Amino acid sequence: MRPIASAALLSALFATAASATPQCEGTVYADRNGNGRRDAGDAGLAGQRVSDGEIIVVTDALGRYRLTPREGSSQFLIKPAGYRLPARGNGLPDYWLNVRENEGPALKYGGMPRSEATCRDYGLIPQRAQGGEDLDVLVFADPQTKSAVDVGYYERAIVEPLAREGAAARLGLSLGDITHDDLSLYPRLNAATARLGVPWLHAPGNHDLDFDAARDEDSLLSFRHVYGPDTYAWEEPQANFVVFDDVVYRPGPKPDYIGGLREDQFVFLERYLADAPKQRLLVLAMHIPLFDAAPGRESFRRADRERLFALLRPFPHVLVLSGHSHAQRHVFHAAASGWQGAAPLHEYNVGAACGAFWSGVRDAQGLPDSTMSDGTPNGYARLRIGADARYALSWHPAPSAGRALDADSVANAHLRLYAPKTLRRGSYPIRGVYANAFMGREDSRVELRIDGGEWTPMRRVEQPDPALLAENARDDGAERLRGYDRAAIAMPSAHLWNAALPTDLAAGEHAIEVRVFDAWQGEQRLSTRYRLIEAAP
Incomplete structure (x- = not known):
């Protein structure tokens, strides 16, 4: 022919x-x-x-x-940037x-x-021209309500304090596990979040699935009936956002899901990113982290991660936001995890709004402590994006968070200190102070001084938070349940520092001061005290 x-x-x-x-x-x-x-x-x-x-x-x-x-x-x-949407x-x-x-x-x-x-x-x-204004984004990971009672906790512990002070944000993100398997709670959760008056975007999590679906393609139909697409883009003058489902449902085997992306998602991402401006910050919002939960355990399909990284490689300004782990850490992807960009790729694994699943001792207002397994109090994050793709992150504990642990420690919004109250003067200097810097990274600078002396570096350790260990011991020793669910089991924290306390000082009380240099919020300090006591054999 x-x-x-x-x-x-x-x-x-x-x-x-x-x-x-x-x-x-x-x-x-x-x-x-x-x-x-x-x-x-x-x-x-x-x-x-x-x-x-x-x-x-x-x-x-x-x-x-x-x-x-x-x-x-x-x-x-x-x-598109420069517009807003009706509600x-x-x-x-x-x-x-x-x-x-x-x-x-x-x-x-x-x-x-x-x-x-x-x-x-x-x-x-x-919208009116925003000029040089920053974009302030509220970031909630894992509200994960199991019941109407938990929805009440979410509203009183997370939403109400923000509503009272004025959210002062222009966008909100929820990073999956909006609820905990009971999808009938979506309307109540949405009504609570709507009080903030902020346009809110949702990524699905593994507890937002239709577990009676026969295949992955149908596993988010109920979620999509309420929230719309599971993978989409949204643009602001300061940044482009891509929100996507990264939970691959596998009915039958255990675990019944794994982190990854579908072929249609890659098709959309390829087409969207082909024309996306590279000078603007690109924010990816998802549920399951891109890093493996434990060495040798594939929690996100490596082939999918490598394919995603290849799409992102031409973009010099990328921030990944993930949830799922009910802990908090910063990961900088490099060649070891398949990232080939010019600079490491920053993933912020955001702590949970529900903390340790709304567990722990309730305070006077009836709100559970819910400290996470790494010692981070439950709460939410804020992302502030400025000109030239610059961004700043901060963690905001819920007002009720960590109160049960404060019996053995002192804390503020940035860190918690745990130290012995008394030591024998002249004893071997092995017991010391622990500093849990909630937004700490591997390269964070954390320092200690005693009685206003010279600042000395503290050592980063991967150990359980001692204040949470003490709470676990109180739960173990209680004759009755101290809360509906016990506190989370303390696990090694990615942001804990330690230094031995000197015992060769004069008998009496001594001041402990710790400072951490937060990458975005600057220097933060917290103080406590310990006492040296003379004792004879």
Whole structure:
């Protein structure tokens, strides 16, 4: 066959295929008064991107787009910088549409119902120019509520203090395990979070799955009915955000999930990142960390991590936010984990809002202590993004957090000190002070001085937090339960430092002062005391 005839035949085949799969149409427009509907005079916006999770289409000069509906997909608008979105009735941003023309699998929590539309219009509300303002982001990992009681803890321990002081943030992120297997709690959780008045984005976690689904592709249908796409992009003037599902459900074997990405997610990421500006910070938000939970244990599929790292390599400014571990640490990926970028890739594994699953002794207000296994108090993080892709991170303990542990220690929002109250003067100087710097990294500078003397470096140790060990001992020794669930079992912490206390000083009380140089919040100090006592054999 001649080449000209072959080309003509292919053209005819493509035209036939296109006509056999009808496209739907929608418009992206400027919602000038922010009322959530298109009024006369609300002009269409050119160059806006709409995706079905794989394909990305761009609006024409009149703001119109065309998309071939894909059954079971979640269509979404990639929110551009310089605009905000109207809110849905539940307070969540309105940027998506689930496409379901046929009945899906019957699932305990409802799955994804049939939809009336396959495309829709999207309104964008113009924002005033932000100039040199920073972007302040609230980051919650693992609220993980098991019951309505836990939702109450979440609201009173995390949301209410923020609401009282004014959230003063322009975006919120939840990094999965929104609830703990009971997906019927989503409406209550959303109502609590909506009190903050902040556009909120959600990544799914392994406890947000439909565990009665027969395959991974259907395991987030109930989540998506409430929150929309499980993988999507969102843009602000200071940063681009990609939020994605990294839980691969494997019904049958144990564990029944592993960290990783689907093929359709890689397709979307490749297409989105192809045009993403490299001078802007790129923030990836997910549930399961990219690093392995323990040496030799593949908790995130290595092949998927290497493929993701290859996509990210051209980007000089990347921050990874993950949850899942109910502990807190900073990991800097390098060649050993497959990262080939010019500088190490920073992953902040964010501590849990629920801490140790809302466990531990309750305080006077009825809120559980819930200190995590590494000694970090439960709470939330804040991410502040400035010009030139600069960012700063901070941890904010819940007001009730760590109070049970304070019986053996002193603490502030940045660190906790644990030291013996008395030592024999002249005894071998082996017992000392421990400093748990909640945002500490392997390269953190932590120093000690006694009685206002010279500052000396403390030594980083991978040991359990001694204050939490003491709480474990109190639980063991109690005749009755001290709380609904006992405190977390103390595990080696990634941010604990130790130094021996001198015993050759004068008898009496001596001041201990510790300072840590936080990479983003600067120098932080905390003090306590110990006493040297003369004793004879």
